[in-house]
Amino acid sequence: MDCAVVVVTYESAQFLPRLLDSLPAAAGGRTYSVVVVDNASTDRVRDVVRGRSCVRFVQSDRNLGYSGGINLAARDLPDCRWVLVLNPDLTLGPGAISAMIETALRTGAAAVVPRIVDGDGQTSFSLRREPTLRRSVGEALLGDHVPGRPGWASEIVRGPAVYGQERTVDWATGAAMLVSRSVFDHVGPWDTRYFLYSEETDFCRRIRAAGGRIRYTPTAVVSHSGGGSGTSPALVALCALNRVRYAHKWHGGGVASAAWGVAVVHALLRITRPGERASLRVLTSARARRLLPGASTAAGGRT
Structure with missing residues (x-):
């Protein structure tokens, strides 16, 4: 099998059908299966996956967080070459999975992230530089007010033109990330101390520490509604x-x-x-x- 798709849900029943329905076209002929881990939701998400032959449903008895959910899914992954971790509130564009896999094969990247767009089709600034104190100060004092400032003063990679070119990045927001299965296993479990947020920063840093590269490709497009985790x-x-x-x-x-x-x-x-x-x-x-x-x-x- 080419790819195991991991989706961690929490009160995500309203979003999950769109994601699952988008996968066949996104696969572009690549073989895949899906593991959905639910973090003790109350919205009957199990009913959403019932009858879908390629989906394995894993129910957690408590909310393990995003990292914990991924780690639980990792126990039941099929034999595959890549692991694709997805937020439940995504819709994958046609060929998105195959484009990420092709990028990994062509470049030898350990992980590949796609171009993420919002509901209006506008590119989201999803790419990031490694957090440093100087970059944190730049974000605190300037935010989005000086988007063209030097990289040493900005953690967020801003500017639409940047997102039109394939490039190596330090990390990216964790809504969608394809990881080589060998790297996924070698780097080890996702750090559950973060529960939600910064877990992808940490995982990407460990990938880089192991000698791997994270590659961004604009040819894989994913739409993110932003409703899966919320902004409370x-x-x-x-x-x-x-x-x-x-x-x-x-x-x-x-x-x-x-x-x-x-x-x-x-x-x-x-x-x-x-x-x-x-x-x-x-x-x-x-x-x-x-x-x-x-x-x-x-x-x-x-x-």
Whole structure:
């Protein structure tokens, strides 16, 4: 088999049919099967996959987070050459899977990410540079206001023209990622301490540390509705906290403390937004951190 498709769901029944229906055309003749892991949803997502012969459904008795769901799926993967991890709220364009596989074969990349577009067909700025303190400061102070600034001051790769060319990247948002099965197994389980957000940053860093490359191809197009995980204040706060956890894991306590300070400044400069107010509470209150999704599995960073 060419590809095992892994989809982690949580209250995603309304989105999943569109994704599953888009897979045959996206495969472009490549063989595939699907593993859907549901993180203890209440929306009867099992009914969505019932009767689909190529889909294996795995029910978790609790919400394991995105990383935990991927790791659970990894226990039941068929023999395959690639693993394609997808958000449930995607629709894959025709030939998207085959285009990613062809890019991997041609370039020898360990992982391939597609061009992601929003519901209006506009390219999303999904590519990223490795997080550093300077880039975090640039994002905190400038955000989208100076899109053409140097790469050392911007983590997000901005500019539509950039997304028209194939390139090697540090990482990309984890909505869709094709990974060589051998690399997927070698790099090991996804880090469940992040629960949601920064897990793809960490996984891509481990791919690069093992000598692999992440390749972006604009020939594979994926539409992302953005409704699968949502943007609640709690999740915005979790994203901010996980950036500090990531700094702690890879750079130690000193850099993590500086990253924490930058995250606080980032939140203060946007304090009128509910998500940033939640971020500030989480960054400064252990009690608030204990109320976050996945708090029981998270470790590292400032606690």
